[in-house]
Amino acid sequence: MTTQPIVREFEADLTVVSAVEAAADVVTLTLAAQDGSALPPWTPGAHIDLVLGDDLVRQYSLCGSPADSGQWRIGVLRAPDSRGGSKAVHAELSAGATVKVRGPRNHFPMVASPRYLFLAGGIGITPMLPMIAEAEASGADWRLVYGGRSRSSMAFLDELAAYGDRVTLLPQDEAGLPDLDALLGVAAEDTLVYTCGPTGLLDAVEERCAAAWPAGSLHLERFAAKAxxxxxxxxxxxxxxxxxxxxxxxxxDKSVFEVCREAGVSVVGSCLEGVCGTCETEVVEGDVDHRDSILNDEEKESNEFMMICVSRCRSDRLTLDL
Incomplete structure (x- = not known):
């Protein structure tokens, strides 16, 4: 049997070049290599892991420019129900600090299209920024609808102002919630929908697109796992x-990830909820019961990869490339 080489993803201690308040309870961090070397390339929709402690790893979308190989930028919301991640970022990662970073990975890739409808809720704006820049550069027709609790809580408004009336801002305390029936009630021709934000928004968008839009039109990224x-x-x-x-x-009563770890097999995981994609593993054989919140229906049907922290097997045997 020929053993395939194991490809190690990038992992390094990066320096926080700057930590800037972008909105109420939102900080943007700019990260760079300690020796000034180039960082790995990435594409719009990618995220990185911040290793904030032994058992504290969190994922944040890259929201700078993929053309800037010297720096990565992320935006982090200080969540009121934080389990420790966002609190640690806001309290400990000021300019000059170092933080271990892994990645980047992209489970929210941008597919070429003549038209896009971007729907962002709160900190879900972060992956949209490089997507919008790419759509603009490609000459695609696009529109962004961006909602938040209040104008003061909505980050990157100055950057978005440069796009003029392609951007619709909907602070909830001024304009209420987005009218998803008006936005999604009828499918728009040759248009892809990209959305990111709180679970309520994503579930509502998913429901409307399933009812009215062609399969494959909707692309979304979740911060929290589905039920x-x-x-x-x-x-x-x-x-x-x-x-x-x-x-x-x-x-x-155990996951594939847990069994591998107990057997001494080197597997890497982070969220352990099927959200981050860190534990994605190639499937050789077996009928996978996909339970993650990352893969779309087509990817699940192809049965090529699985998230071993949550997904299981419907058949008696599962063979993995591990």
Whole structure:
């Protein structure tokens, strides 16, 4: 058996060049290599991991310019219900600090299209910024509808002002919630919908696009996992790790990720909720029960990759490229 080389993703301690308040409770961090070297390339929709502690890893969308290989920019909301990540960023990552970074990864890629409708809620504006810049540079027709709690809570307004009336701002305390029925009730020809923001917005957009838009029109990125599947019917299955030469058993009450870790197999995970994509693994054989919030229907049907932190197997045996 030929062993495939393991490709290690970029991981390094980066310097915080600047930490700037972009809106109420939103800070933008600019990160650079300590020796000034170029950072790995990325495309609109990509995110990076910030390793903020031994068991504290969080993902943030890159919102600068992919053309700038010397710096990465992210925007971080200090969430009132933070589990520690955003609080650590706001409290500890000032200019001059260092932070371990992994990535970038892109599970929210921008597909070429003559037209785009961008729908952003709150800090969900961050992945949209480089997408909008690319759409503008390509000559595509596009529109952004950007909602937030209030104007003072909405970041990057100065940057967006340069695009004029292509951008519609909807502070909730001034204009209420976006009228999704008007925006999405009828499918627009040759148009892709990109959305990112709170769960309520994404669920509502997903519902309307499913009812009226062609398959493949909607592209979204979630900050929080969808409601978990009922684990009551989970069963055990055999797990074959092709490169490691191991055959393991995954019981009903453990994930593939947990079983691999317990067997001493090197797997990397972060959110462990099927949101970040860190644990994405190539499937060799097996009928995967996809439970992540990343892959679209077409990607799940292709059965080429799975998120081993949440997804399971419907067949008796699952073979992975591990």
């Amino acid at each position: 978990p599947a009922d684990a009551g019917d989970d069963t055990s299955f055999e797990l074959v790790l092709q490169r490691s030469g191991l055959t393991l058993s995954v019981p009903a």
